[in-house]
Amino acid sequence: MDNQEELRRQRRALKEEIEAADLGAGAPRTEPPREAFQGAGAFQSAGARLRDRKPVAPDLDMVLDIPVRITLEVGGADMPIRDLLQLHQGAIVELDRQAGEPLDVLVNGTLVARGEVVVVEDKLGIRLTEVVSPAERLQSLR
Structure with a gap:
């Protein structure tokens, strides 16, 4: 006690x-x-x-070497399976983007930037024209 x-x-x-x-x-x-x-x-x-005690900044060295997949999205289209099965070589699929509109740059499926296609020494590349804000990135996750 x-x-x-x-x-x-x-x-x-x-x-x-x-x-x-x-x-x-x-x-x-x-x-x-x-x-x-x-x-x-x-x-x-x-x-x-x-x-x-002062807050310690996070050590980002651990994640800097993690590989990520970068994807460029030209556009997309919705169609019924019936139309999809009727596609043949040379068929044209109309996309939901206008010509000259910037491409979406996705990292692991998350939109991070927009840009335009460029040619560099006979290879395709992309010039970033806009980097998406962190708030917009969070919005795209929802």
């Missing part, structure tokens, strides 16, 4: 210290009585370390 009462007293004292620290530097602090528990200095220094 004596140990439980001692633990309760220590918890109360620690709670008071934390509440006082949360009020800020200008607020009066109520120090727990030194006889409340042994090792008060350790709790006080731990509280100071927590208050003074």
Whole structure:
């Protein structure tokens, strides 16, 4: 029973210290009585370390080498299976984009940019004309 009462007293004292620290530097602090528990200095220094701790920036090095799939979307079309089965070599499928409209650049299926097709040394490429904002990217995920 004596140990439980001692633990309760220590918890109360620690709670008071934390509440006082949360009020800020200008607020009066109520120090727990030194006889409340042994090792008060350790709790006080731990509280100071927590208050003074600066947030650590995330270490992105872990994810920089993860491969992703970049896809360029020219356009799309909706059609019934009956029409799809009747397609033959040379058939033309009308897409839902206008000529000259920018292509969508998707990374793992998420829209990240728009751009136009360019030719670089006999290879196709894309020149980014617009990078999608983070808010717009979140919208496309929903």
